[in-house]
Amino acid sequence: MTFEADFPPGPELTRAFLIAAARFPGKTALVCGDERVSYAELLPRVAGLARALQDSGLQRGDRVLLMLDNGIEFAVAMHALLLLGAVIVPVSPLTKTDKLRYLLIDTDAVALVAHATLAPAWQAALPRAPALRSVWVVGQADTDDARCRAWPGAAAAALPDLAIDGRELAAIIYTSGTTGQPKGVMLSHDNMRAAWRSVQAYLHLREDDVIGLALPMTFSYGLYHVIMGLGLGATIVIERSVAFPVKLLQRFAAERVTVFPGVPTLFASLLGQDLAAYDLGALRIATNAAAALPIAHLQRLRQAWPQMRFFAMYGLTECKRASYLAPEDIDARPASVGRGMPFQRHWLVDEDGRDVTVGGVGQLVVAGPHVMQGYWRRPGESAEKLRPAPDGTPALYTGDIFRSDADGYLYFVSRSDDIIKSRGEKVSPVEVEHAICGLPGVIDAAVVGVPDELLGEAVQAYVRIATGVQLTERDVIRHCLATLESFMAPKRVVFVEELPVTDSGKVQRSGLRNLHPPTNS
Amino acid sequence: MENIKTQVRKYIEDNFLLGAGTRMPGDDDSFIEHHVLDSTGFLELVAHLEGTYAIKIADQEMVPENLETLNRVAAFVARKRGA
Numbered sequence: 001m002t003f004e005a006d007f008p009p010g011p012e013l014t015r016a017f018l019i020a021a022a023r024f025p026g027k028t029a030l031v032c033g034d035e036r037v038s039y040a041e042l043l044p045r046v047a048g049l050a051r052a053l054q055d056s057g058l059q060r061g062d063r064v065l066l067m068l069d070n071g072i073e074f075a076v077a078m079h080a081l082l083l084l085g086a087v088i089v090p091v092s093p094l095t096k097t098d099k100l101r102y103l104l105i106d107t108d109a110v111a112l113v114a115h116a117t118l119a120p121a122w123q124a125a126l127p128r129a130p131a132l133r134s135v136w137v138v139g140q141a142d143t144d145d146a147r148c149r150a151w152p153g154a155a156a157a158a159l160p161d162l163a164i165d166g167r168e169l170a171a172i173i174y175t176s177g178t179t180g181q182p183k184g185v186m187l188s189h190d191n192m193r194a195a196w197r198s199v200q201a202y203l204h205l206r207e208d209d210v211i212g213l214a215l216p217m218t219f220s221y222g223l224y225h226v227i228m229g230l231g232l233g234a235t236i237v238i239e240r241s242v243a244f245p246v247k248l249l250q251r252f253a254a255e256r257v258t259v260f261p262g263v264p265t266l267f268a269s270l271l272g273q274d275l276a277a278y279d280l281g282a283l284r285i286a287t288n289a290a291a292a293l294p295i296a297h298l299q300r301l302r303q304a305w306p307q308m309r310f311f312a313m314y315g316l317t318e319c320k321r322a323s324y325l326a327p328e329d330i331d332a333r334p335a336s337v338g339r340g341m342p343f344q345r346h347w348l349v350d351e352d353g354r355d356v357t358v359g360g361v362g363q364l365v366v367a368g369p370h371v372m373q374g375y376w377r378r379p380g381e382s383a384e385k386l387r388p389a390p391d392g393t394p395a396l397y398t399g400d401i402f403r404s405d406a407d408g409y410l411y412f413v414s415r416s417d418d419i420i421k422s423r424g425e426k427v428s429p430v431e432v433e434h435a436i437c438g439l440p441g442v443i444d445a446a447v448v449g450v451p452d453e454l455l456g457e458a459v460q461a462y463v464r465i466a467t468g469v470q471l472t473e474r475d476v477i478r479h480c481l482a483t484l485e486s487f488m489a490p491k492r493v494v495f496v497e498e499l500p501v502t503d504s505g506k507v508q509r510s511g512l513r514n515l516h517p518p519t520n521s
Numbered sequence: 522m523e524n525i526k527t528q529v530r531k532y533i534e535d536n537f538l539l540g541a542g543t544r545m546p547g548d549d550d551s552f553i554e555h556h557v558l559d560s561t562g563f564l565e566l567v568a569h570l571e572g573t574y575a576i577k578i579a580d581q582e583m584v585p586e587n588l589e590t591l592n593r594v595a596a597f598v599a600r601k602r603g604a
């Protein structure tokens with residue numbers, strides 16, 4: 001237990017990785033496609049990129065966007081940047097030009113790390129990003145922008161040793177906001193180490209684990225598995241895509257994967273296969289987060305993998321995670337997201353901010369060393385979300401409404417805002433509405449989430465078009481796929497004559513759900 | 522097979538690609554790496570192929586070898602129709 005209480009070591013987030021790499025040089029750190037990289041091979045790659053970044057003038061505290069598909073380069077870039085004291089900003093590879101430009105400007109990023117295959121999205125964002133000095137391209141990009149650099153090779157150079165203070169920022173992770181503009185969650189090295197320590201205290205990942213990682217590394221849940229896995233000296237088997245579940249199952253069986261973090265849509269796609277045909281007998285832990293896993297799906301996973309211990313988890317980017325349901329509690333409380341994580345305090349408050357007694361319903365508030373520093377350059381919204389706890393430390397008002405039972409187990413009730421949770425990702429209705437309104441012929445649009453067995457919630461759009469304009473559902477969806485991350489595109493589009501409005505003239509989303517009840521297809 | 526390829530290209534362009542900066546990658550380029558299709562997109566493509574070419578695609582056949590690039594899709598459909 002002493003090991004875990006002191007783990008991970010600090011003050012900087014990368015300390016554990018350096019110790020693991022020194023302990024297990026010959027061990028496989030990462031597997032991706034046909035490539036296998038040992039810890040001893042990984043270090044010079046990190047050193048090579050770190051030196052090139054340093055030579056380019058990168059300073060401590062500089063923000064750098066990581067727009068990468070899952071792969072070895074993500075782990076290399078993340079460690080190189082953190083060792084240099086830079087602030088990583090993971091960006092989904094699904095991001096389109098307009099949002100990327102917003103992120104470049106909002107962060108004043110000095111560098112972008114990106115795959116060449118994503119050039120159609122990032123290339124057009126470069127001209128209007130004056131602070132950007134370099135673009136580090138994985139693969140061959142056809143570009144004449146002088147800022148683009150080829151990916152540097154491994155180097156036998158020493159790693160940077162900057163004596164980083166744990167209070168320095170390590171990452172800014174953007175999350176959808178109700179206003180339509182994403183907000184950057186600021187996390188210090190201390191914040192991220194604290195979240196990791198809490199997770200480790202209940203998940204007990206081990207150095208002999210093989211983590212099957214199909215979650216995007218640019219997604220907080222996937223990102224932490226890169227940090228945790230390499231920090232422990234474990235092996236991470238990277239899947240680049242979840243589009244081919246047969247491949248994923250074959251790979252996980254062949255690599256004897258022991259830990260499988262998933263989300264409901266990923267588990268659902270695996271459940272479409274004959275799981276008995278793949279030997280996942282080595283799997284000891286599976287976890288679910290981002291949205292609730294249907295109980296029937298969990299039962300089928302447990303039948304297929306009876307030796308597996310399953311953890312249901314709840315969290316938000318602002319504190320990484322807030323609660324988990326231990327495997328031994330699942331049968332008694334299958335609908336619960338469990339109790340709070342170790343080393344945190346949490347409670348429920350009513351609309352007037354008063355504590356709710358045990359057994360009541362209220363907004364979840366979380367306090368502890370894992371709670372974010374605030375939203376990047378948004379003091380107003382930070383102050384709204386982070387308010388002083390009774391002891392004066394900042395407490396995070398999650399915006400999520402829970403019920404607690406007599407033993408303190410939490411049950412999700414609803415969100416207190418309009419954010420849609422589809423495929424486990426947060427979707428801002430305003431962002432989708434803005435995109436749809438950019439389509440010629442559209443007068444107005446309103447977007448809501450409707451229950452969907454596969455997606456959790458599906459994005460449904462109500463669109464009012466000008467007289468004489470011909471638009472089909474697919475036209476709207478295709479336009480959204482071209483301008484938004486694909487998970488934000490509506491699954492269904494309903495054309496309407498009128499949108500219900502409130503007295504103040506705002507579109508009333510709740511009115512829409514009543515007006516046009518969704519049909520199941 | 523060229524005919525199938527042209528038709529599938531048009532289906533993908535019409536349903537998944539639009540707007541500045543979005544273009545169809547080469548016939549041997551990965552739909553995944555170029556983010557032309559995600560997992561939902563592949564399911565839609567498979568449903569489309571089944572409907573258009575009167576073929577049945579088994580779960581076991583939903584693998585990159587058959588579906589990851591335009592050339593592979595065209596060859597796969599041609600094979601299935603010939604079978």
